[in-house]
Amino acid sequence: MQLKKLTLSHYRNLKKHTFYFSSFLTLVVGPNSVGKTNLIEAIYLVLTGHGIKEDKHEELMTLGQRQTVIDCQFAEGDDKIICRVIFEKDDILVKRYFLNKLEKRYFEFSKYLPPAVLFTPQLIESLTTEPFRRRGLFDQMLSTSDVEYKKRLNNYMSALTKRNKLLERPIPKESLNEELSFWNKYLVEQADYISKKREELCELFNKSKEIGNFSFEIKHISNVLTIERLENTLEEQLQRRTTFIGPQRDDYRIFLNLNSDTQAFDVETYGSRSQQRLALLWVILNQLNLYNEKIKRLPILLLDDIFSELDEVNTHLVIDVIKKHQTIITTNNIKIAENIDQHHAVIKL
Numbered sequence: 585m586q587l588k589k590l591t592l593s594h595y596r597n598l599k600k601h602t603f604y605f606s607s608f609l610t611l612v613v614g615p616n617s618v619g620k621t622n623l624i625e626a627i628y629l630v631l632t633g634h635g636i637k638e639d640k641h642e643e644l645m646t647l648g649q650r651q652t653v654i655d656c657q658f659a660e661g662d663d664k665i666i667c668r669v670i671f672e673k674d675d676i677l678v679k680r681y682f683l684n685k686l687e688k689r690y691f692e693f694s695k696y697l698p699p700a701v702l703f704t705p706q707l708i709e710s711l712t713t714e715p716f717r718r719r720g721l722f723d724q725m726l727s728t729s730d731v732e733y734k735k736r737l738n739n740y741m742s743a744l745t746k747r748n749k750l751l752e753r754p755i756p757k758e759s760l761n762e763e764l765s766f767w768n769k770y771l772v773e774q775a776d777y778i779s780k781k782r783e784e785l786c787e788l789f790n791k792s793k794e795i796g797n798f799s800f801e802i803k804h805i806s807n808v809l810t811i812e813r814l815e816n817t818l819e820e821q822l823q824r825r826t827t828f829i830g831p832q833r834d835d836y837r838i839f840l841n842l843n844s845d846t847q848a849f850d851v852e853t854y855g856s857r858s859q860q861r862l863a864l865l866w867v868i869l870n871q872l873n874l875y876n877e878k879i880k881r882l883p884i885l886l887l888d889d890i891f892s893e894l895d896e897v898n899t900h901l902v903i904d905v906i907k908k909h910q911t912i913i914t915t916n917n918i919k920i921a922e923n924i925d926q927h928h929a930v931i932k933l
């Protein structure tokens with residue numbers, strides 16, 4: 585399914601606009617603060633159920649307005665989908681989703697829509713700062729492409745909270761051991777699945793290491809959870825009142841190999857800004873591969889401000905690697921459009 589048309593009414597600063605998209609590349613061009621990211625975000629909201637940078641859904645509504653409407657048309661061959669998202673704010677915010685004019689719950693509404701793969705400059709920070717943000721990025725990909733992963737991760741996190749409560753307020757030793765042994769077993773079962781899937785994700789990514797002349801590699805640093813490790817460190821867990829072993833402490837590292845003469849280096853520690861930007865591009869291109877393999881619905885690629893900080897060579901590299909998918913790119917550099925040979929549409933904001 586490809587996005588053909590989008591109409592926004594009172595979405596952030598975009599009061600009433602209709603946009604048409606190419607099946608391949610659409611460039612959204614305009615000066616700062618005109619609403620380019622907001623347009624990308626509205627598409628992302630329809631496809632994923634959440635915006636890019638909001639804490640609460642009502643932040644997506646134009647300030648002072650009580651109703652926001654997003655209308656979309658998707659098509660593939662003779663198949664067409666019309667969908668509508670309405671946010672209404674009175675005392676509370678009501679979200680309503682319509683698929684071909686029938687009201688649905690979000691889960692049903694989104695089932696037939698393409699998955700979204702997003703690049704935003706903020707995601708570079710997620711990739712290169714704290715481990716929990718990196719984990720969040722990869723967990724989101726895994727959860728979107730594997731419902732069982734999403735379920736196991738939720739199970740794991742809620743069981744972990746319960747176990748940590750026990751460590752905070754210890755009960756008599758005998759019943760503590762009994763309760764802990766129940767949670768230990770349960771956590772290890774969930775953790776085994778989670779770790780296996782994280783490992784497989786890295787294996788898949790490492791099958792396509794190259795992007796242009798760059799070669800990236802990802803490593804999963806697993807904090808292995810076993811009953812033995814949990815039992816051996818119980819005293820310290822009780823002192824620190826937390827479970828400090830397990831996939832909630834996993835990390836991922838991305839290495840860049842420039843050529844065979846130099847040593848591969850960790851992009852977070854040694855990478856320049858443009859190398860970190862390209863590392864994120866590499867990650868999301870692999871996210872496309874993951875979705876193509878697991879979801880079987882062609883994703884839409886949303887690239888917000890990907891060109892800033894990239895020189896001409898790397899700008900062309902980006903355009904070369906996105907060719908196969910419907911892609912929407914925002915930029916404030918109109919010259920980019922003049923340099924693209926392939927067929928594309930331009931939306932001027």
Ligand SMILES: Nc1ncnc2c1ncn2[C@@H]1O[C@H](COP(=O)(O)OP(=O)(O)OP(=O)(O)O)[C@@H](O)[C@H]1O
Pocket residue numbers: 595596597598614615616617618619620621622623643644645646647889916
């Ligand atoms: N809920 C809202 N209601 C009204 N305006 C909003 C709302 N949320 C954000 N805005 C405004 O929308 C405008 C456009 O923001 P956006 O991030 O889309 O700009 P942009 O075109 O991507 O700019 P840049 O080139 O700087 O990235 C900003 O002025 C912002 O303050």
Ligand SMILES: [Mg+2]
Pocket residue numbers: 620621622888889
């Ligand atoms: Mg922007």
